[in-house]
Amino acid sequence: MSHHLAISDLTVSFNRIPAIHHLTLTLPCTSCVGLLGPNGAGKTTLLKAIAGLLPIETGGIAFKGHSVVGAHRPGKSIAYVPQREAVDWDFPITVQGLVEMGRYPALGLWKPFATADREIVDRALELMDLSDYASRQISALSGGQQQRAFLARAWAQQSDIYLLDEPTTGLDQNARTALMQVLHRLRDDGKLIIASHHQLSDVPELFDEVVILNGELVAAGATDSAFTKENIDRAFETRVFSGSHEH
Amino acid sequence: MNWLLEPFGYEFMQRAFVVCVLIGFTNGFLGAFVVLRRLALMADALSHSLLPGLAVAAIFVGLSPAGLMVGGLIAAAIVAVGGQMIARSSRIKDETAIASLYIVAFAIGIVLIRYARVRVDLDAFLFGNILGVADSDLWTSFGISVVILLSLMILHRPLLVALFEGSVARTQGIPVTALLAALILMIVLAMLSSLQAVGVLLSLGLLILPAATMYLLSDSYQYLSWGGAALGVAGAVTGLIVSYWANIPSGPAIVMVLGAAFILAYLFSPKYGVITRALRPRHMHEESLGRWPKK
Numbered sequence: 001m002s003h004h005l006a007i008s009d010l011t012v013s014f015n016r017i018p019a020i021h022h023l024t025l026t027l028p029c030t031s032c033v034g035l036l037g038p039n040g041a042g043k044t045t046l047l048k049a050i051a052g053l054l055p056i057e058t059g060g061i062a063f064k065g066h067s068v069v070g071a072h073r074p075g076k077s078i079a080y081v082p083q084r085e086a087v088d089w090d091f092p093i094t095v096q097g098l099v100e101m102g103r104y105p106a107l108g109l110w111k112p113f114a115t116a117d118r119e120i121v122d123r124a125l126e127l128m129d130l131s132d133y134a135s136r137q138i139s140a141l142s143g144g145q146q147q148r149a150f151l152a153r154a155w156a157q158q159s160d161i162y163l164l165d166e167p168t169t170g171l172d173q174n175a176r177t178a179l180m181q182v183l184h185r186l187r188d189d190g191k192l193i194i195a196s197h198h199q200l201s202d203v204p205e206l207f208d209e210v211v212i213l214n215g216e217l218v219a220a221g222a223t224d225s226a227f228t229k230e231n232i233d234r235a236f237e238t239r240v241f242s243g244s245h246e247h
Numbered sequence: 248m249n250w251l252l253e254p255f256g257y258e259f260m261q262r263a264f265v266v267c268v269l270i271g272f273t274n275g276f277l278g279a280f281v282v283l284r285r286l287a288l289m290a291d292a293l294s295h296s297l298l299p300g301l302a303v304a305a306i307f308v309g310l311s312p313a314g315l316m317v318g319g320l321i322a323a324a325i326v327a328v329g330g331q332m333i334a335r336s337s338r339i340k341d342e343t344a345i346a347s348l349y350i351v352a353f354a355i356g357i358v359l360i361r362y363a364r365v366r367v368d369l370d371a372f373l374f375g376n377i378l379g380v381a382d383s384d385l386w387t388s389f390g391i392s393v394v395i396l397l398s399l400m401i402l403h404r405p406l407l408v409a410l411f412e413g414s415v416a417r418t419q420g421i422p423v424t425a426l427l428a429a430l431i432l433m434i435v436l437a438m439l440s441s442l443q444a445v446g447v448l449l450s451l452g453l454l455i456l457p458a459a460t461m462y463l464l465s466d467s468y469q470y471l472s473w474g475g476a477a478l479g480v481a482g483a484v485t486g487l488i489v490s491y492w493a494n495i496p497s498g499p500a501i502v503m504v505l506g507a508a509f510i511l512a513y514l515f516s517p518k519y520g521v522i523t524r525a526l527r528p529r530h531m532h533e534e535s536l537g538r539w540p541k542k
Binding site: 051052053076078080082086087088091092093094097101104105107108109110137 | 283401402404405407408411412414415417418419462465466467468470471
């Protein structure tokens, strides 16, 4: 049986202004989901709420039937890949060291790296096509490789859900293709990938499922059926509440 | 070799040597985490804010190590927590808030120290006097070193994740705020342990310079802490010997030796040195030819 990420009646607001308003949504594992919508539609907010980085106001988020908010932090099952600007690229750590960090939650404070852990790290590097770059400091990678390095860490952590914020921004054609290849590889491995995305032209090629947002849910489902001009127009035409007047 | 061994014929120099090894290692190791978290300015603030705490301790209980430690810790805590409070409850940013508090604390300290029960040499508090190290100072430094090194070894995995990406660490259930508070507590303890040797003001050099030097030499955080510790010991001992022969105070001598290492790394680090990089050929011509198909 395939697992699900179940979001029910989710509201997240900033200064009483809701960025996501009563959202209900179910996403199955083994799929690559594109999160679409205009700027301010709540794409990043939704990703951060799932990652447990933002307090939620109403509703809940559950994975494999267990709540993943508040005291029930997602822990290692949900991995958030940070936006490039949020990372200190001068941090003295190699790609290998970064991926090894993914084993820390399993190892705790004391346990030394066992052969099994090393194998997981090697496999993660291999899956993300980074084996040749293992000893490089993280700033000595291209943008696409940097993103794959964080995905490799998430995989080494044995996460089931991968959250990416605009992962293709700033990547050239080759890097974009390479990233999408590894994301599809993760999907085929039974994972759930959720990526916000702003370019509409390549959606059918990248995502099996789409979620179209404009603060509320406009449409969700298989790309073939939900990614229609009508739904996109509805999402981009509605003015997102900006909070310039009293609520 | 006689010039190297002669100083250590004196008992006070032997003690000074042991203290140099202890505080060089501990401060160098801890400094890695301070540099990674960009806490150097915070550490500077803490070093200044120790003074009023030490002065109050000297007024009420004299110069016992335990009293000085409690006084220093309380004063540093007031400045660190007070700075955060001001930053959160007003439009003042945190570095301005902390700087405002620590410099006021420092001024209060200078005044208070005149009222100490025993005659206190302000210079010794500010710049240290390693030749006056007593047995109790040795044991204090030893105890503090053990506590700090054990804590860092136990906590290094969660600390590393918290320092690298605080928000991700929080999602994994790592208590980031508590870890940072523990780190700041360790900084204050380390400064107190180097108080007798290098003083309130120069303690920052022992903490920051070894790690800053290693940061220019290595891409691995393990080298940053272990290399920082080794460099801290080497610098402190070298500084001590220089101070003996040049007849200059030991605190400034140690910091100048560590500073020289930092400048050398800045100029000549194999990978990140400014001169090394300037002297390198513009690009690897021969090695790169293979990247393109032969015409």
